[in-house]
Amino acid sequence: MGKMKIWIMTDLEGVAGVFSFEEHASSKGRFYDLSRRLLTQEVNAAIEGAIEVGFDDILVVDGHGDGGINAEELNPDAKLLSGRPLLLPWGLEKGFDAAFVIGQHAMAGTEKAHLSHTESHVSIQNVWMNGRKVGEFSIIASIAGYFDVPTVLVTGDKAACREALSIIQGIETVAVKEGLSHGAAISISPSRSRSLIKEKAKSSLLNKDSIKPYKVKPPVELLIEYTEAYKASAEHMASKPSVEKVDSRTVRIREEDLLTAFRKWF
Ligand SMILES: [Zn+2]
Numbered sequence: 001m002g003k004m005k006i007w008i009m010t011d012l013e014g015v016a017g018v019f020s021f022e023e024h025a026s027s028k029g030r031f032y033d034l035s036r037r038l039l040t041q042e043v044n045a046a047i048e049g050a051i052e053v054g055f056d057d058i059l060v061v062d063g064h065g066d067g068g069i070n071a072e073e074l075n076p077d078a079k080l081l082s083g084r085p086l087l088l089p090w091g092l093e094k095g096f097d098a099a100f101v102i103g104q105h106a107m108a109g110t111e112k113a114h115l116s117h118t119e120s121h122v123s124i125q126n127v128w129m130n131g132r133k134v135g136e137f138s139i140i141a142s143i144a145g146y147f148d149v150p151t152v153l154v155t156g157d158k159a160a161c162r163e164a165l166s167i168i169q170g171i172e173t174v175a176v177k178e179g180l181s182h183g184a185a186i187s188i189s190p191s192r193s194r195s196l197i198k199e200k201a202k203s204s205l206l207n208k209d210s211i212k213p214y215k216v217k218p219p220v221e222l223l224i225e226y227t228e229a230y231k232a233s234a235e236h237m238a239s240k241p242s243v244e245k246v247d248s249r250t251v252r253i254r255e256e257d258l259l260t261a262f263r264k265w266f
């Protein structure tokens with residue numbers, strides 16, 4: 001049998017015990033090192049689950065803006081893609097058997113979603129893909145789907161899990177916390193989150209053939225609405241070829257190819 005390959009995208013805001021952008025998720029925050037440790041241990045739990053069901057080729061992507069993975073603590077059987085810019089397609093290619101998304105938060109504007117945002121909490125108001133409002137989860141799952149890779153597990157706050165379930169039938173979820181507001185949440189303990197993640201990682205992979213890759217039908221149209229303070233970014237984007245201005249802060253990207261569309265934006 002060939003190698004069993006898994007691709008793991010990570011983010012920091014949707015990790016058990018991570019509560020604040022400024023204190024936990026920013027490299028200037030006093031709990032940043034702790035948060036990186038909490039994420040890395042959740043990722044390790046997912047990796048252990050994958051290894052137990054026969055996966056032996058594991059690529060972890062450090063997706064959080066300031067970085068969220070502590071390389072020294074990462075399971076030695078995994079490889080790490082980090083550094084900036086994190087160029088698309090983020091290490092993905094055909095041949096991965098499954099994808100995980102660990103530490104995810106919900107899209108900008110979601111009710112009772114802890115630390116929700118879409119790509120940037122300062123510059124982006126909303127994003128739509130082919131008419132559907134999307135968050136980071138959909139973007140990641142669509143890029144995995146482009147390479148025929150099914151996203152079989154998501155972990156994060158309850159709202160992020162709900163968002164994933166709304167586009168991928170049968171995906172396994174681990175809700176590690178529940179947002180009371182954008183800034184406050186009730187979290188399960190990090191050690192409990194790890195045991196749940198390991199268990200769901202295993203069951204999701206054993207069940208992976210029943211989960212379809214998330215495919216977005218071409219042509220791909222992205223509508224990107226910037227915040228009022230970042231209107232100039234819309235202006236700048238609209239100066240690129242085949243990017244169209246919709247209103248003072250919104251641009252439209254239309255491409256036959258999904259990766260080309262996202263490359264134009266990122
Ligand atoms: Zn994020």
